[in-house]
Amino acid sequence: MKGLGLNLIKYVLFIFNLIFAVSGIGLIIAGSLVLSDVGEFNHFMEGKILAPPVVLIVAGVIVFLVxxxxxxGAIKESYYMLMxxxxxxxxxxxxEFAVGIAAASFKSEFRVALKNNMKNSMDNYENSKSDKIAWDNLQRxxxxxxxxxxxxxxxxxMSCCHALRENAPDPTSDQCRAAQPGDDHLYNYGCFTExxxxxxxxSKVLIGVGIGVAFIEIIGIILACWMASAVKNKE
Structure with a gap:
C-alpha cells in the first residue's frame, strides 16, 4: 500500500513538474513580450521600471531548470534532490514576492520619474540626436x-502632425508649428498618459503571470515535501 502511495505521489509530482517547466517557458515569453513592448521607449524610463520583465525572464529560466x-528527483525517489x-x-x-512588493512601492515614484525624464529629454530635443530620435519615434x-x-x-x-487622410501629403513644418490644439492634423493628446x-x-500582464506561477510553486513545495517524507519513511 505504501509503495502504491509513493508511486502515485511520484507520478503526480512528475506531471506537475512538466506543467511547471511549461510555466517557466511562459514566464520567459511574457517577460520578453513586455520588455519588447515597453523597452522600445526605454529612453524615457529608468532601469527600475524595466527591471521586472528582466527579472521575470531570469526567473523563467531558473524555473525551467528547477x-x-x-x-x-521524483523519478529517482531521491530525498535530498526533492528537498x-x-x-x-x-x-x-x-x-518573486520581493520584486512584486518593490514594483508596487515604486508605482507612485514611477509617474514622477517618467514625467521628469520626458521633460528633460524634451529640453534637449534640438541639441541631442538621441533625444530627437526618441521623441519622434514616441510621437509617431x-x-x-x-x-x-x-x-x-x-x-x-513634425512628428506631432500627420496627414489628414491616407496618401495625402504631410503638413509642412510651418503648418505644424502654427497648428492650434484641436486641429485635425495635429496629435492632440500628450505622450505621458499614453x-x-x-x-x-x-505591469498587469506581469502581475497576472507572477500570481499564477506563484500558486503553482506553492503546490510544488507541498508535493515535494510530501514525497520527500514518503521516501524517508520508506527508507
Missing part, C-alpha cells in the same frame, strides 16, 4: 504630442 531537477527542489521553489517564490508610434499636450513644445516637431497606460498594461 522543474528539471524536480522531475529527476533541494522544494528549497529552490521557496527561494524563487520569495524573490503612440500618435501623441508633447508631455501633456502639443502646447508643451516651443518649436513643435506611455503610462502602456506601462500599466505591461
Amino acid at each position: 522543474a528539471s531537477l524536480g522531475c529527476y 533541494a527542489f522544494a528549497i529552490c521553489l521557496l527561494i524563487i517564490f520569495i524573490i 508610434k503612440l500618435e501623441c504630442c508633447g508631455v501633456d499636450g502639443p502646447t508643451d513644445w516651443k518649436k513643435r516637431p 506611455l503610462e497606460m502602456k506601462a500599466e498594461r505591461a
Whole structure:
C-alpha cells in the first residue's frame, strides 16, 4: 500500500513538474513580450521600471531548470534532490514576492520619474540626436504630442502632425508649428498618459503571470515535501 502511495505521489509530482517547466517557458515569453513592448521607449524610463520583465525572464529560466531537477528527483525517489527542489521553489517564490512588493512601492515614484525624464529629454530635443530620435519615434508610434499636450513644445516637431487622410501629403513644418490644439492634423493628446497606460498594461500582464506561477510553486513545495517524507519513511 505504501509503495502504491509513493508511486502515485511520484507520478503526480512528475506531471506537475512538466506543467511547471511549461510555466517557466511562459514566464520567459511574457517577460520578453513586455520588455519588447515597453523597452522600445526605454529612453524615457529608468532601469527600475524595466527591471521586472528582466527579472521575470531570469526567473523563467531558473524555473525551467528547477522543474528539471524536480522531475529527476521524483523519478529517482531521491530525498535530498526533492528537498533541494522544494528549497529552490521557496527561494524563487520569495524573490518573486520581493520584486512584486518593490514594483508596487515604486508605482507612485514611477509617474514622477517618467514625467521628469520626458521633460528633460524634451529640453534637449534640438541639441541631442538621441533625444530627437526618441521623441519622434514616441510621437509617431503612440500618435501623441508633447508631455501633456502639443502646447508643451516651443518649436513643435513634425512628428506631432500627420496627414489628414491616407496618401495625402504631410503638413509642412510651418503648418505644424502654427497648428492650434484641436486641429485635425495635429496629435492632440500628450505622450505621458499614453506611455503610462502602456506601462500599466505591461505591469498587469506581469502581475497576472507572477500570481499564477506563484500558486503553482506553492503546490510544488507541498508535493515535494510530501514525497520527500514518503521516501524517508520508506527508507
